[in-house]
Amino acid sequence: MTAHATHSDDAIADVDAYMQRLGGQAREAATQLRRCETAAKNAALLAMAARLDRARDRVLAANARDLERGRDNGLDAALLDRLALDAARLDAMIEGLHQVAALPDPVGEIDGLRARPSGIQVGQMRVPLGVIGIIYESRPNVTLEAASLCLKSGNAAILRGGSEARESNAAIAECIRDGLADGGLPAGAVQVVATTDRAAVGRLIQMPEFVDVIIPRGGKSLIERISREASVPVIKHLDGVCHVYLDATADPEKALAIAVNAKTQRYGTCNTMETLLVDAPVAEGLLPRLAAAYAEHGVELRGCERTRAILADAAPAAEADWAAEYLAPVLAVRVVDGIDAAMAHIERYSSRHTDAIVTESYTLARRFLAEVDSSSVMVNASTRFADGFEYGLGAEIGISTDRLHARGPVGLEGLTTRKYVVFGDGQVRQ
Amino acid sequence: MTAHATHSDDAIADVDAYMQRLGGQAREAATQLRRCETAAKNAALLAMAARLDRARDRVLAANARDLERGRDNGLDAALLDRLALDAARLDAMIEGLHQVAALPDPVGEIDGLRARPSGIQVGQMRVPLGVIGIIYESRPNVTLEAASLCLKSGNAAILRGGSEARESNAAIAECIRDGLADGGLPAGAVQVVATTDRAAVGRLIQMPEFVDVIIPRGGKSLIERISREASVPVIKHLDGVCHVYLDATADPEKALAIAVNAKTQRYGTCNTMETLLVDAPVAEGLLPRLAAAYAEHGVELRGCERTRAILADAAPAAEADWAAEYLAPVLAVRVVDGIDAAMAHIERYSSRHTDAIVTESYTLARRFLAEVDSSSVMVNASTRFADGFEYGLGAEIGISTDRLHARGPVGLEGLTTRKYVVFGDGQVRQ
Numbered sequence: 002m003t004a005h006a007t008h009s010d011d012a013i014a015d016v017d018a019y020m021q022r023l024g025g026q027a028r029e030a031a032t033q034l035r036r037c038e039t040a041a042k043n044a045a046l047l048a049m050a051a052r053l054d055r056a057r058d059r060v061l062a063a064n065a066r067d068l069e070r071g072r073d074n075g076l077d078a079a080l081l082d083r084l085a086l087d088a089a090r091l092d093a094m095i096e097g098l099h100q101v102a103a104l105p106d107p108v109g110e111i112d113g114l115r116a117r118p119s120g121i122q123v124g125q126m127r128v129p130l131g132v133i134g135i136i137y138e139s140r141p142n143v144t145l146e147a148a149s150l151c152l153k154s155g156n157a158a159i160l161r162g163g164s165e166a167r168e169s170n171a172a173i174a175e176c177i178r179d180g181l182a183d184g185g186l187p188a189g190a191v192q193v194v195a196t197t198d199r200a201a202v203g204r205l206i207q208m209p210e211f212v213d214v215i216i217p218r219g220g221k222s223l224i225e226r227i228s229r230e231a232s233v234p235v236i237k238h239l240d241g242v243c244h245v246y247l248d249a250t251a252d253p254e255k256a257l258a259i260a261v262n263a264k265t266q267r268y269g270t271c272n273t274m275e276t277l278l279v280d281a282p283v284a285e286g287l288l289p290r291l292a293a294a295y296a297e298h299g300v301e302l303r304g305c306e307r308t309r310a311i312l313a314d315a316a317p318a319a320e321a322d323w324a325a326e327y328l329a330p331v332l333a334v335r336v337v338d339g340i341d342a343a344m345a346h347i348e349r350y351s352s353r354h355t356d357a358i359v360t361e362s363y364t365l366a367r368r369f370l371a372e373v374d375s376s377s378v379m380v381n382a383s384t385r386f387a388d389g390f391e392y393g394l395g396a397e398i399g400i401s402t403d404r405l406h407a408r409g410p411v412g413l414e415g416l417t418t419r420k421y422v423v424f425g426d427g428q429v430r431q
Numbered sequence: 432m433t434a435h436a437t438h439s440d441d442a443i444a445d446v447d448a449y450m451q452r453l454g455g456q457a458r459e460a461a462t463q464l465r466r467c468e469t470a471a472k473n474a475a476l477l478a479m480a481a482r483l484d485r486a487r488d489r490v491l492a493a494n495a496r497d498l499e500r501g502r503d504n505g506l507d508a509a510l511l512d513r514l515a516l517d518a519a520r521l522d523a524m525i526e527g528l529h530q531v532a533a534l535p536d537p538v539g540e541i542d543g544l545r546a547r548p549s550g551i552q553v554g555q556m557r558v559p560l561g562v563i564g565i566i567y568e569s570r571p572n573v574t575l576e577a578a579s580l581c582l583k584s585g586n587a588a589i590l591r592g593g594s595e596a597r598e599s600n601a602a603i604a605e606c607i608r609d610g611l612a613d614g615g616l617p618a619g620a621v622q623v624v625a626t627t628d629r630a631a632v633g634r635l636i637q638m639p640e641f642v643d644v645i646i647p648r649g650g651k652s653l654i655e656r657i658s659r660e661a662s663v664p665v666i667k668h669l670d671g672v673c674h675v676y677l678d679a680t681a682d683p684e685k686a687l688a689i690a691v692n693a694k695t696q697r698y699g700t701c702n703t704m705e706t707l708l709v710d711a712p713v714a715e716g717l718l719p720r721l722a723a724a725y726a727e728h729g730v731e732l733r734g735c736e737r738t739r740a741i742l743a744d745a746a747p748a749a750e751a752d753w754a755a756e757y758l759a760p761v762l763a764v765r766v767v768d769g770i771d772a773a774m775a776h777i778e779r780y781s782s783r784h785t786d787a788i789v790t791e792s793y794t795l796a797r798r799f800l801a802e803v804d805s806s807s808v809m810v811n812a813s814t815r816f817a818d819g820f821e822y823g824l825g826a827e828i829g830i831s832t833d834r835l836h837a838r839g840p841v842g843l844e845g846l847t848t849r850k851y852v853v854f855g856d857g858q859v860r861q
Contacts (some may be wrong), residue, residue, distance in 0.1 A: 032778060037801050109801060115823060121812050123822045128804065130834055156443050213834050234664065234835045255857035256740025262859035312758025348462060355854075370852050371539060372466050374558065391860070392851065393545060393552045403559055404643050404838040405664045409851040419837040421822065422800050423787075427685035429692035430821070 020204035022213025023159055023192050027132040030189030031157040032044040034350050035129055037186070039106040043051040045184025046149055050098035051146070052176040052183070057091055063172035064141065084165055094145050101149040104395045108155045108415045111422060120428045125419040129155030131213035131418065134205045135398075136161045136227060138219035141169035146406040147216075148177050148191040150169075150398050154416035157190050159212065161205060163219075164197035171195065173417040187287060206231035218399055226370040226392050236411065240326045240352035241271030243384045246278040246369075255381055256283075259359055260291055262383040265298040269328050271400060272355050272387040276323060276333040278343045279309070286334045288312055307336035323350045327374045340365050347373055354402055355379065376402060376409035443626040450634035451462040453589055453622050453640025457562045460619030461587040465559055467616070475614025477577055480528035482606040483575070487521055493602035494571065501595050511764035513569045514595055524575050531579040534825045537843045538585045541852060555849040559585030560641035563846065564635045565646065565828075566591045566657060568649040577646075578607050578621040580828050584846035589642065591635060593649075594627035600623065601612045632731050636661035639680070648829055666841065668858035669832050670756045670782035671701030673814045675798075676708040676773040677717060681789040685811055686713075689789055690721055692813040695728040699758045701830060702785050702807075702817040706753060706763040708773045711737070714766045718742055730760040753780045771797050777803055784832055785817040804833060806839035 013019045032367075036044075039113035047281050053060065059243050064086040071081055086163035107127050114124030133156045136146045144160055151158035162170040181190055200368055215235045217227045218282045228235050245263050259352045263274035279287060288311045295302060303313035303322050315334065322333040323346070337343045340358070347356050357379035358369040377387040387410065389397025394412030401407045443449045464472075483490065494516040501511055537557050544554030552616055561665045563579045563586045574590055579589035592600040604623035611620055623629050636645050636657055647657045658665045675693050677686040693704035718741045723733060732738075733752045734745035745764065752763040753776070758837045767773045770788070777786050787809035788799040796810045807817040817840065819827025824842030837845035 019651075029528050032804075033685065035804060042858065117821060117823055119821060121816055126800070126808075132806075229662070232659070234833075236835075258859050260858055264861050307536075313591070316666060370556070374462075374465060375850065377851040377853060379853040380855060381857050382853050383859045385860035386549065386551055386853060386855075386858070387851070391547060391549060392552070393547055403664075404848050407667075408848050418838050420805065420832050421807040421817070423809035423812050423816060424809060425689075425816075427682065427688055427811050428816070429688050429813045430815035 009128070009268060013198070016043070016196060017202045017204060017235045018200050019196065020194075020201055020208065021211075023194065024132070024208045026187075026189030026401060027157040027159050027192060028211050030187040031129065032158055034152070034155045034190055037155060039108075041184060041186065042106070042152055042155070042248065043102040045186045045190075046098050046102040046152065048183035049145070049149070049177055049180030051096045052179045053091065053095055053098075053173070056172065056176050060091065060169065060172040060176070061086060066168045067141075067166055076165060080139055080142065083392075085140065086141060086169060086220050086292045090142060094142050094391075097146060097293040098149050101396055102152050104153060104413060106153065107417050108204045112419070119430070120426065121174055122424040124422050126422045127414070127417045130416055132159065132211055133163070133231075134159045134212045134215045134220075136202055136205065136215065136217045136219070137222070138223065139165045140162040141166040141173060141220065144170050144173045144193060145177070147398065150396055150413060150416060152186075152190060154413045156416055157193065159192050159205060161194040163201055167197055169177050201328050202227070203230070206233060209233045221233040234406070236399070236401050236407055236415070237403060238271065238400050239283050241273065241275065242324060242326050242352040243272055243387075244276050244278055244347050244351055244355055244356045245346070245384060246337075246340070246356070246358045247280060247283065248282040248340060248343070248358060248360040248362065248365055250280040250362040250365060251280075251283065252361055253273060253283070256287060256359045257290060257294065259357065259381065259383050261294045263357065263385055264300060264332050265330075266360055266383070266385050269329055270385070271326075273328070274329055274332070274384050274386050275325060276335065276350065278337050278346060280343070281336050281338050284308070285311055288334070295332065298330065300332055302332055302334055304334040305336060308334045311336075324350070339366060344369070344372055347375075351375055352402060354400070355384045357382060357384050376400070437467065443628070446626060446628050446630045447634060449626065450624075450631055451641075452636065453624065453803070454562070454638045456617075457589050457621030458641050460617040461559070461561045462586055463617055464582070464585045464620055464707040467585060469538075471614060471616065472536070472582055472585070473532040475611050475616045475620075476528050476582065479575070479579070479607055480525045481609030482609045483525055483528075483603070485523065486602065486606050487518070490521065490602040490606070491516060491598065493598040497571075497596055497598045499782060506595060509794050514571065514599070516571060516599060519788070521558040524572050527576060531583050531826055534583060534843060536583065542849070549860070550856065552854040554852050555845070556852045557847045558850050560846055560848055562587045562589065562641060564589045564591070564642045564645045564663075565645045566632055566635065566649070566653070568593040568653065571596040571603060574600050574603045574623060574649065575607070577828065578708065580826055580843060580846060582616075582620060583609035584843045586846055589624065589635060589837045591624040591632055593743055597627055611809065622687065632657070633660070636663060636665075639663045642816060646829060650667050653782060662834070666829070666831050666837055667833060668701065668830050669676050671784040672705050672754060672756050672782040673702055673784055673817075674706050674708055674777050674781055674786045675814060676767075676770070676777070676788045677710060677713065678770060678773070678788060678790040678792065678795055678831060679710040679712040680792040680795060681710075681713065681785060682791055683713070683717060686717060686789045689787065689811065689813050691724045691728075693787070693815055694725065694730060694762050695760075696813070696815050698760055700815070701756075702814050703758070704762070704814050705757055706765065706780065708765050708767050708776060709738075710773070711766050711768050714738070715741055718764070725762065728760065729764050732762055732764055734764040739763045741766075756782070767788045770798060773837060774799070774802055777805075781805055782832060785814045785828070787812060787814050806830070
């Protein structure tokens with residue numbers, strides 16, 4: 002009766018009732034998933050992979066229809082590229098399912114079991130969060146990625162993709178549903194919202210009785226709107242305004258390598274450096290060499306007055322540049338007086354995503370690590386390492402810029418919570 | 432200029448501007464506290480204890496005025512008792528400060544530091560949450576308790592107590608402020624809201640730029656309202672509808688001891704058992720002995736039909752009894768058919784606070800621990816153990832019935848979060 006089979010919105014007249022039904026089914030499935038063995042979850046993941054492999058033509062045909070409609074609607078090239086599937090992307094999606102199946106199951110792990118003076122033993126057991134709602138934009142491979150991570154961590158998922166990808170998502174949803182059935186898991190374990198009606202998002206984020214957490218993935222305006230309107234907790238990622246600070250004590254070769262890599266290895270990612278801070282005593286030595294390297298990559302520099310005194314070609318940086326997430330070959334550069342000025346700049350302008358220092362000083366490294374309040378703080382490494390795979394999480398559902406629950410790259414563990422378990426032998430409280 | 436010195440609301444005409452000022456001061460103090468050494472925090476805690484010791488007369492006089500006003504306003508005896516301070520309660524408050532000073536500082540601890548194939552080392556460092564807003568009701572000792580736990584964990588606190596306790600809280604706030612000054616910490620580290628205007632609460636929970644998390648302590652209606660209206664994350668405690676299930680495999684003596692203790696050791700606490708589930712094969716053997724014990728304690732029983740077939744004197748339980756948090760000498764009793772029926776009842780009616788099984792079966796114990804979705808799940812122990820002190824947290828700011836961030840008793844660790852730290856040696860991303 003549900004979501005998966007229909008490609009049409011017309012079938013869903015009453016969005017409220019429809020979302021209530023998805024919610025109820027997810028809640029019921031979550032209860033079963035909580036009790037589900039690792040082998041059963043893995044079997045369903047591998048069955049989804051097999052189903053997708055057999056449905057390649059159908060998924061690509063659906064994707065072609067999405068792309069055609071997208072072109073008709075005048076979507077830009079970057080968006081069409083994110084929307085497009087091909088044989089290689091399908092291979093990667095199938096491989097991704099195998100990788101998630103191979104990850105250790107976080108559920109059931111007990112930490113810190115300790116005997117207490119009363120005679121009880123107390124520990125904390127890792128358990129699923131429950132029902133996770135994921136709201137995302139054009140990339141249809143997110144459908145499978147989110148489904149697999151939620152399922153592996155024992156959660157039921159309700160997935161709401163972008164309307165541009167609706168035929169692709171419906172085709173992928175069919176593989177997910179068939180894979181769940183092959184593995185003997187309830188259809189409510191992963192449900193893809195079949196309507197593109199925006200009211201469905203409004204309901205999804207306002208059903209605390211059915212949904213335990215919302216993870217929005219997409220542009221900042223989508224995420225801000227969802228955070229503002231949600232009545233359930235949101236794990237979110239906002240800006241990545243990341244800094245690298247080159248201290249006077251830095252090894253110059255490390256400084257150059259890191260400052261260039263953090264900016265140029267990829268421009269569009271949230272962990273790309275957007276502002277470079279250079280300690281005054283080494284600015285004259287480092288900035289010209291850096292400028293040459295950035296020029297080779299076609300990176301535009303926007304500098305403070307002290308920077309422009311050294312690099313005459315740099316454009317002047319305006320106040321807005323210090324807060325900008327360019328996601329482009331543009332870099333703001335500021336000359337500062339030592340670590341305190343650098344940390345004051347970071348305290349004021351950083352989005353608290355990832356900030357790095359380059360230094361050979363033990364004391365300054367310790368200070369920067371302790372005092373900078375960002376989800377990742379680095380010494381002598383490129384900010385581009387702030388990533389679930391590079392950190393060894395095995396998977397990543399996103400990077401949280403929140404403070405509570407999960408901070409930084411979020412893997413399977415971030416999709417779980419811990420309950421206390423108590424082992425007694427008849428103990429009572431005195 | 433601030434909160435601490437005035438006992439009067441009249442001084443604060445513009446609540447919005449006042450709360451903004453407190454928020455800004457807290458945010459600034461939080462930046463300093465993040466960098467604060469353990470010794471400095473402990474010194475301030477001990478200075479507060481010394482200040483309170485010297486201010487005993489002044490605090491008791493303020494409290495006497497609160498009590499007098501409370502009696503004039505017709506507050507009930509239980510509320511007046513919670514409000515009242517005496518020498519013994521002051522002793523306990525002073526002792527509490529010493530205890531918190533003696534606890535290990537959670538800030539700065541690095542977990543799971545591991546080398547990655549890229550050559551970087553990655554770990555997670557425990558850091559303060561930032562600014563914590565605490566909203567509570569009549570008990571003035573909460574002011575000091577909350578202040579000490581927030582400070583020890585490196586957070587700035589904004590405390591909003593009940594209007595019944597406003598003179599007591601103002602007197603305690605003065606000791607806090609003086610203690611902070613003695614220890615060289617900023618006054619913004621702990622601020623007590625000096626106005627009883629309810630608009631102050633409305634502002635406090637809607638200042639995400641200044642407040643990172645709200646912890647409400649008090650009645651369910653207060654907590655529900657705050658959760659609904661807050662635009663910052665809330666760590667909360669709602670009901671404690673706790674269950675004990677006596678399986679047919681239980682040792683009868685353990686079953687009796689736990690079932691009696693979980694109900695009668697204290698009635699008004701959230702971890703007190705409210706519903707007893709008894710497996711059918713042992714109901715006839717256990718229920719009469721239990722009824723006799725409960726009768727001795729004056730506990731009223733409300734049973735299902737099968738219970739009443741054994742205990743003719745028990746009142747009939749209505750549907751509402753299964754969901755009731757009595758906080759009183761009343762107990763709902765239900766005879767069930769085995770662990771599956773017991774867990775189905777718990778799944779439906781438990782507030783997911785604390786639930787226990789009594790059994791000698793290894794397999795049933797494992798199933799109950801894995802499958803019951805509550806913040807504390809116990810085998811052969813009284814639900815009354817669900818408590819930060821009994822669990823060895825050393826302190827407790829409350830018990831969370833939320834799923835995200837902190838679940839169950841919340842100690843110093845629950846007032847912190849973790850950021851990633853990366854140690855490199857010049858590594859760049861390939």
